[in-house]
Amino acid sequence: MELTRRDAVAALGALGAGTAGAGCLQEAATSDAEASDESVQEALVAAAAVLYPSAVGGIDAFVETFLAGRLDEGAHAEGVRAAVDALERRAESWYGDRFAALDVDDRDSLLQEAGVDAADEDPNGTTAEQIRYYVVNELLMALYSSPTGGELVGIENPQGHAGGLDSYQRGPQV
Amino acid sequence: MSRAAENVDTGVGSVDRTPVEAADVCVIGAGPAGGIVASRLAEAGHEVVVLDAGPRFDRTDRLARQERAIRPFYDRPDVWESDPERDAHSNSGERFYPLNHARVKGVGGSTLHWQGMVMRLHEADFNSASERGVGVDWPIDYDDLQEYYAEAERELGVAGGDNPFGPPRQQPRPMPEFQPSYSDSLFAEACDELGIAMHSVPNARNSESYDGRSQCVGYGTCQPVCPSGAKYDATVHVERGEEAGATIIDRAPVQRLAHDADAITAAEYTTPDSEYRQEAEQFVVAAGGVETPRLLLLSESDHYPEGLANSSGLVGKFFMDHLFAGTGGVLDEPTRQGHIGFLTSESHQFYDEADAEVGPFKLEFFNYAGPSPVESALTGDDWGDALLERLRGEYGTHIAMGGLVESIPSAESYIGLNRDETDAHGNPVPDVHWTVDDRALRTIERANEIQERILEELGAEITWQVGPEDTGPAYHHMGTTRMGDDPTESVVDASLQTHDLDNCWIASSSVFPTGGAMNPTLTIAALALRCAESVEAALGGR
Numbered sequence: 253m254e255l256t257r258r259d260a261v262a263a264l265g266a267l268g269a270g271t272a273g274a275g276c277l278q279e280a281a282t283s284d285a286e287a288s289d290e291s292v293q294e295a296l297v298a299a300a301a302v303l304y305p306s307a308v309g310g311i312d313a314f315v316e317t318f319l320a321g322r323l324d325e326g327a328h329a330e331g332v333r334a335a336v337d338a339l340e341r342r343a344e345s346w347y348g349d350r351f352a353a354l355d356v357d358d359r360d361s362l363l364q365e366a367g368v369d370a371a372d373e374d375p376n377g378t379t380a381e382q383i384r385y386y387v388v389n390e391l392l393m394a395l396y397s398s399p400t401g402g403e404l405v406g407i408e409n410p411q412g413h414a415g416g417l418d419s420y421q422r423g424p425q426v
Numbered sequence: 427m428s429r430a431a432e433n434v435d436t437g438v439g440s441v442d443r444t445p446v447e448a449a450d451v452c453v454i455g456a457g458p459a460g461g462i463v464a465s466r467l468a469e470a471g472h473e474v475v476v477l478d479a480g481p482r483f484d485r486t487d488r489l490a491r492q493e494r495a496i497r498p499f500y501d502r503p504d505v506w507e508s509d510p511e512r513d514a515h516s517n518s519g520e521r522f523y524p525l526n527h528a529r530v531k532g533v534g535g536s537t538l539h540w541q542g543m544v545m546r547l548h549e550a551d552f553n554s555a556s557e558r559g560v561g562v563d564w565p566i567d568y569d570d571l572q573e574y575y576a577e578a579e580r581e582l583g584v585a586g587g588d589n590p591f592g593p594p595r596q597q598p599r600p601m602p603e604f605q606p607s608y609s610d611s612l613f614a615e616a617c618d619e620l621g622i623a624m625h626s627v628p629n630a631r632n633s634e635s636y637d638g639r640s641q642c643v644g645y646g647t648c649q650p651v652c653p654s655g656a657k658y659d660a661t662v663h664v665e666r667g668e669e670a671g672a673t674i675i676d677r678a679p680v681q682r683l684a685h686d687a688d689a690i691t692a693a694e695y696t697t698p699d700s701e702y703r704q705e706a707e708q709f710v711v712a713a714g715g716v717e718t719p720r721l722l723l724l725s726e727s728d729h730y731p732e733g734l735a736n737s738s739g740l741v742g743k744f745f746m747d748h749l750f751a752g753t754g755g756v757l758d759e760p761t762r763q764g765h766i767g768f769l770t771s772e773s774h775q776f777y778d779e780a781d782a783e784v785g786p787f788k789l790e791f792f793n794y795a796g797p798s799p800v801e802s803a804l805t806g807d808d809w810g811d812a813l814l815e816r817l818r819g820e821y822g823t824h825i826a827m828g829g830l831v832e833s834i835p836s837a838e839s840y841i842g843l844n845r846d847e848t849d850a851h852g853n854p855v856p857d858v859h860w861t862v863d864d865r866a867l868r869t870i871e872r873a874n875e876i877q878e879r880i881l882e883e884l885g886a887e888i889t890w891q892v893g894p895e896d897t898g899p900a901y902h903h904m905g906t907t908r909m910g911d912d913p914t915e916s917v918v919d920a921s922l923q924t925h926d927l928d929n930c931w932i933a934s935s936s937v938f939p940t941g942g943a944m945n946p947t948l949t950i951a952a953l954a955l956r957c958a959e960s961v962e963a964a965l966g967g968r
Binding site: 266267268302303304306370373374385389393395397401402404405407409410411413416417420421422 | 801
């Protein structure tokens, strides 16, 4: 199933796009180091290849469009940049290369070895908890609040998506 | 433009929170009751000031609040920024009451996070003692409130259709009902077999554009946040009041109502920067079923050593909430849950069978049974294909019913002051001493029985039930400044004026003598409209 620009825009509709949705609610990141937007984009596309199911196509454009609306000057974007920087430092230290340069299995292993799979998200927590919040759950929420991500599970109008008032009345598609 | 409207986005420290000179009316609390009273009186040309303990929330933050509602890191009170120090409280009753999950402090009040169901009480609810043999009769009847109910439906914007079991009404609701869900159609087959009638749920939610707000667009996070504004919240009336000249002062918790023997003279409030006194001719306390009695109790004096307006000794007593009864399970076919965050069908068929043994209850047909896929995706230790497989296994076949049950008033269930614990301002915190009566527990059993019959007829495997042992509150705080004709048996009269003080009015579910089993906000709104008329008359119609 192919992710589209509409899915990315829908995900932004659920999560809020840039400063308009940021306000005072965003959590501050705790690291001074921050990755550039280009490297954030590269890393999150690479992470999505691990986190998203194999049935999904169009990941690169989806993540790039989504991030274009998320990576503003707000505290949340700072948190994403800092978490990606932490992820990159792990990749260099443990695998000797940038996260995106690793093959998919190694990226998966790295995330698990960093404890991200077992971590509960926490924007102010441990490195694993921050990566869970700003990288893993950022991407999973974008996918599963989008129409295509919802359809993968069987719901065209998932929570967070302003999908209108028709789908709840419809029966299952044959 | 009023002062607060000019300062809405300028933040703490730069907002003018000083008192309004020559105020006719001071309203305490900017929820639906306070908002409606303030807007009505401001539109009538009176100088109105509204004090609210919480902040004015920026509307552009609603998507960020939705993100908080979905992400597992945030608890429900985080969505609307509950402050543990400001909102400190204790629990001394036999059952724990999660107070800060049950309310929002700020401009808009708890309607910011409410579900948005707006039923009228049934006729017998106003005469519980004489019709059902328990509780007390209200000093007013349904007929006294019917016109106000209709006006409240127009004010909030209510979408709903016919209800064969509802009380009489003279005109349809202002918007057509939301169409039944696919899930409702599954229930309908089973209910037809059992002779149980389903009908639409009246929603304070736009089924079409209304009052300058959009039609519902289906975000599915109604409780606790509607990003589109299609769900009514009290900012509608607060802003209407501002447009008519009312002044809204946020982050201004009232600490005490200064008074003499017959009247309130000033509301003493704090702000982030200072302390002030707001004088006014009339005072309307609209701070909900917990903070309203607390403020009266905190305002004790030589004149009123047991608390203001409390010569009856009943301020804080008779704390009630509706109780939840639910049953759910799974079918062997898709049920299409979670596309929207509100209900479209319910049944009041058994409501008026209530007597002294079993209370009134309503049945609800859920549209969001089972886990939300996106919320579930953020909590596991899996991703990729394994996560998708888990989500597909979790989602799709859940089905569930809920229901609300009346609890009868008891003086043993109360809101008091805990003088051993203080809040951020050094005041005793509210102590929630919540008890539940046996009739309510029997009523939950009765609701559960019917829910089981429907789900079994449907062919569902029942996997969970919320019954008498593990029931919880519906977050409807009622009864703590009850209305009545006898000053020794009640706190306010039928006009909502306190028996003790000439210029003190209470607009809140705290005045409900009994609660029925209907969500209270439409009745709160109807009473607020009635209260506004009474205050207007007291002001001499100027």
